[in-house]
Amino acid sequence: MKKLYIIGAAACLLSACHPNVKVTPNPTKGNANFTTYLAVGNSLTAGYADGSLYLSGQLNSYPERLFEQFQSVGSDGKFIQPLLKTDFGFPGPKFIMAVTTHCDGSTSLGPAPYAGHIDTTGNIEHVSGHINNIGVPGIRIADYDVASYATIAYYGGGAPYAYRFYNNVAGTPQDELIYRVNDLQPTFFTCWLGANDVLGYATSGGQGNGDGTAVPLGANLYANGDITPDSVFKHLYDAAVTVLINNGAKGVLINIPDVTSIPYFTAIPAKGLILRQGQADTLNAIYAGHATFVAGANYFVITDHDGHIRNAFPNELIMLTTPQDSLLCAGWGSVKPIPAAYVLDQGEIQNAQKATAFFNSVIKDEAAKHNLVYVDMNAYLKTLSSGITFGGVTYTAQFVTGGAFSLDGVHLTPRGYALAANQIINSINAFYHSTIPTIDVNKYDGVKFP
Amino acid sequence: MKKHLLAASLLLCSAISYGGGYQLNLQGLRELAMGGTGTASTADASTIFYNPAGISRLKGIEASASILFIMPTTGYSNAQGYSATTKSQTFTPFNIYVGGPLREGSKVGVGIGIYTPFGSGTTWDDNWSGKFLVQSIYLQSVFIQPTISYRVSDFLSVGGGFIYAFGKIDYKEALPVQFDNGQDGQAHLHGNANGVGFNLGVHLKVASTLQIGFTYRSQVNMNVGAGHADFNVPASLQSSFPNTTFDSQLPLPQIASLGISYRPIDALTLQFDLNYTGWNSYDSLRFNFATNTSALQNEHAPRHYHNTLTPRLGACVKVSKMLSLMVGGAYDPTPTTQGYISPELPDADRLVLTGGIAFKPIPRLTILAAFEGVISSKRFASYDYGNYSGTYQTKAATPGIGINYNF
Numbered sequence: 001m002k003k004l005y006i007i008g009a010a011a012c013l014l015s016a017c018h019p020n021v022k023v024t025p026n027p028t029k030g031n032a033n034f035t036t037y038l039a040v041g042n043s044l045t046a047g048y049a050d051g052s053l054y055l056s057g058q059l060n061s062y063p064e065r066l067f068e069q070f071q072s073v074g075s076d077g078k079f080i081q082p083l084l085k086t087d088f089g090f091p092g093p094k095f096i097m098a099v100t101t102h103c104d105g106s107t108s109l110g111p112a113p114y115a116g117h118i119d120t121t122g123n124i125e126h127v128s129g130h131i132n133n134i135g136v137p138g139i140r141i142a143d144y145d146v147a148s149y150a151t152i153a154y155y156g157g158g159a160p161y162a163y164r165f166y167n168n169v170a171g172t173p174q175d176e177l178i179y180r181v182n183d184l185q186p187t188f189f190t191c192w193l194g195a196n197d198v199l200g201y202a203t204s205g206g207q208g209n210g211d212g213t214a215v216p217l218g219a220n221l222y223a224n225g226d227i228t229p230d231s232v233f234k235h236l237y238d239a240a241v242t243v244l245i246n247n248g249a250k251g252v253l254i255n256i257p258d259v260t261s262i263p264y265f266t267a268i269p270a271k272g273l274i275l276r277q278g279q280a281d282t283l284n285a286i287y288a289g290h291a292t293f294v295a296g297a298n299y300f301v302i303t304d305h306d307g308h309i310r311n312a313f314p315n316e317l318i319m320l321t322t323p324q325d326s327l328l329c330a331g332w333g334s335v336k337p338i339p340a341a342y343v344l345d346q347g348e349i350q351n352a353q354k355a356t357a358f359f360n361s362v363i364k365d366e367a368a369k370h371n372l373v374y375v376d377m378n379a380y381l382k383t384l385s386s387g388i389t390f391g392g393v394t395y396t397a398q399f400v401t402g403g404a405f406s407l408d409g410v411h412l413t414p415r416g417y418a419l420a421a422n423q424i425i426n427s428i429n430a431f432y433h434s435t436i437p438t439i440d441v442n443k444y445d446g447v448k449f450p
Numbered sequence: 451m452k453k454h455l456l457a458a459s460l461l462l463c464s465a466i467s468y469g470g471g472y473q474l475n476l477q478g479l480r481e482l483a484m485g486g487t488g489t490a491s492t493a494d495a496s497t498i499f500y501n502p503a504g505i506s507r508l509k510g511i512e513a514s515a516s517i518l519f520i521m522p523t524t525g526y527s528n529a530q531g532y533s534a535t536t537k538s539q540t541f542t543p544f545n546i547y548v549g550g551p552l553r554e555g556s557k558v559g560v561g562i563g564i565y566t567p568f569g570s571g572t573t574w575d576d577n578w579s580g581k582f583l584v585q586s587i588y589l590q591s592v593f594i595q596p597t598i599s600y601r602v603s604d605f606l607s608v609g610g611g612f613i614y615a616f617g618k619i620d621y622k623e624a625l626p627v628q629f630d631n632g633q634d635g636q637a638h639l640h641g642n643a644n645g646v647g648f649n650l651g652v653h654l655k656v657a658s659t660l661q662i663g664f665t666y667r668s669q670v671n672m673n674v675g676a677g678h679a680d681f682n683v684p685a686s687l688q689s690s691f692p693n694t695t696f697d698s699q700l701p702l703p704q705i706a707s708l709g710i711s712y713r714p715i716d717a718l719t720l721q722f723d724l725n726y727t728g729w730n731s732y733d734s735l736r737f738n739f740a741t742n743t744s745a746l747q748n749e750h751a752p753r754h755y756h757n758t759l760t761p762r763l764g765a766c767v768k769v770s771k772m773l774s775l776m777v778g779g780a781y782d783p784t785p786t787t788q789g790y791i792s793p794e795l796p797d798a799d800r801l802v803l804t805g806g807i808a809f810k811p812i813p814r815l816t817i818l819a820a821f822e823g824v825i826s827s828k829r830f831a832s833y834d835y836g837n838y839s840g841t842y843q844t845k846a847a848t849p850g851i852g853i854n855y856n857f
Contacts, residue, residue: 025531072531099686109686392582392836393626401745403626437530440579448628449684 030434039063045135052089206348264409483806484764485778489709502609506559516852591617641677729785796842
């Protein structure tokens with residue numbers, strides 16, 4: 001009798017014992033219309049990562065993440081990207097983490113090109129039909145007025161990414177934009193353009209024209225290593241935005257990151273030359289005062305923009321692409337200076353930062369003028385240097401270990417792109433009074449290790 | 451990708467989490483059934499825990515034992531529309547007490563208690579959204595308390611016990627380093643803990659119908675001396691996450707209690723207890739690995755617990771010589787501080803409701819059954835240190851059975 005009573009009491013309480021905390025979020029679109037979404041941009045928009053474009057990278061692009069969130073606020077359920085068929089990298093192989101043996105016999109764990117067979121079957125097939133993500137790796141605002149952008153010889157016999165899906169390969173990127181806007185009739189867009197207008201200069205070690213006075217090689221085509229002149233940038237950026245808003249679409253303009261905050265330029269420290277006393281004495285004798293050395297950590301010897309051979313200054317940047325074997329075995333940075341093409345010296349950094357500041361002011365002005373969302377991605381990515389914590393994981397701008405930047409030191413990991421997408425969503429929500437849910441960043445991949 | 455390893459906090463936390471005031475609730479069925487009250491009553495040998503002064507008041511040597519079945523569940527959801535629930539698990543804390551006056555009429559009572567004030571755990575899905583903070587936590591502990599009591603007069607008795615505590619912990623969390631196939635790494639921390647403390651009590655028999663009790667249970671620092679820290683990480687990172695040992699110290703807080711037991715009529719006993727718990731000793735969590743690397747650093751995570759005051763009420767109705775019914779309840783406020791609430795302990799204010807039955811088929815033997823339901827308020831909790839937040843709710847159903855025998 002008593003036993004029955006207890007079991008009865010237990011049973012009724014047990015059934016009530018399941019916590020129900022389900023919060024049903026109620027996403028709202030606010031003052032915007034997310035029915036049809038068009039993403040415009042460069043490699044960051046295409047989902048480029050690990051030094052290449054590949055299928056899973058595209059599927060983890062920030063526009064794909066945004067589209068997934070827009071589905072709760074009235075998207076038409078379609079988001080077509082010009083997907084590749086395989087995951088090896090196009091046209092070259094992507095980087096993977098691997099143990100590399102160096103010239104001096106030492107080994108290290110780091111990014112290395114995928115060395116296996118690369119299956120590119122179907123990757124160059126032309127993609128036709130509606131496309132919602134027209135991000136083209138490598139494209140600059142300066143390119144928007146270049147006819148036959150997808151095919152001209154300057155880009156190595158054609159810009160392979162544009163060539164894959166451009167409707168009219170003889171047209172300019174601006175023509176393509178006009179076509180895509182007419183074809184898709186987007187109600188909402190994101191535009192993250194402009195980074196390559198300064199990045200090409202930086203990644204060439206500041207070898208091109210950096211003071212804004214570059215002249216075209218011909219037919220509106222600027223050299224890849226030049227910084228796009230201010231007036232050209234302003235004119236062509238404005239023209240692109242004008243097309244995007246033509247049908248009354250609302251959208252987002254995203255500014256460009258400061259190149260000095262990305263691992264491509266910070267992974268190799270300028271003060272990375274470790275010497276014993278004897279080595280320091282030898283180098284002091286060789287350089288006879290042009291460069292000085294002590295036992296311990298020293299600033300690498302570089303050739304600066306003006307051809308001077310000297311120790312790098314504390315804030316100068318050595319590029320990630322500086323050959324490791326040359327540093328280890330060929331005396332680069334010590335008995336031989338690191339060539340200027342691998343160094344961003346003080347003056348070059350100033351040029352890059354000045355251009356970045358101007359381009360970002362143009363982007364901000366355009367957003368204000370057309371009543372669009374302005375996302376200060378530059379400021380957000382800078383906060384990575386002190387760490388952005390999400391769900392117990394702290395992401396930083398450290399190369400490989402930071403988790404946010406992919407193995408090329410410029411582009412992001414799927415988690416990094418998800419962080420960027422959240423930043424965009426927060427900006428959209430604030431501007432349009434929408435309540436689009438943010439993304440669980442840690443659900444996606446970071447850097448994978450062997 | 452510095453990882454916030456927080457294991458140690460967990461030890462305490464799950465216990466607090468599901469014991470609903472672990473310090474009193476489950477150490478005796480009669481007390482449990484009456485809302486966890488018992489500081490003023492000397493009903494049976496479980497007084498060794500509830501008020502050591504009570505042993506010298508017992509009529510003779512008594513033995514009490516019970517076993518309980520805790521079934522805690524915690525639910526989580528966040529603004530992104532994600533929700534998760536912990537896996538169903540059953541834990542079985544138990545207690546055994548033997549004690550009483552040395553001989554009939556003796557002023558000195560002795561006894562020993564073995565009880566398990568912690569014995570619970572939480573298991574989330576390995577891939578749940580808080581996986582980098584906790585995947586699972588399990589804690590087991592046993593307290594042994596030899597006790598002596600002296601009856602100064604009919605009015606006053608005092609008592610005290612020494613506590614030796616031992617137990618083990620097991621904790622898992624994902625590490626943000628991925629294998630080639632996308633699987634996350636994992637930290638598995640497990641080891642033994644022990645500590646010492648004491649339990650003091652004063653019991654006043656103001657009148658035949660009114661009893662008052664005071665107890666003080668000391669802090670018990672549970673030391674984890676050389677726990678095992680095992681890391682499942684990609685081969686290329688094994689030197690960054692070497693399998694090593696860790697040590698930690700977990701303060702189980704001091705508790706001062708006041709209890710009043712009043713019998714307005716023969717058939718009815720009313721009890722009121724108040725527990726003041728010194729949670730502020732759990733200010734932060736330090737967690738030291740024997741081997742550190744750039745990826746594996748010692749942890750110092752703030753917790754900022756604050757002291758709590760828990761009122762408890764209980765009633766016992768004597769239906770017949772053979773049968774008594776008990777009910778009770780308690781309001782157990784959370785010691786946590788907003789901004790410092792990690793999913794290993796998504797604690798919130800708790801409402802505790804209890805009931806039970808005592809059946810006495812023969813004069814020397816009592817069979818007890820009790821039930822406790824713990825419901826925490828739904829609470830939005832944030833853990834700023836790990837930037838993780840959401841709405842949590844914990845419920846726990848705890849049935850138990852036991853016996854008491856008078857020798």
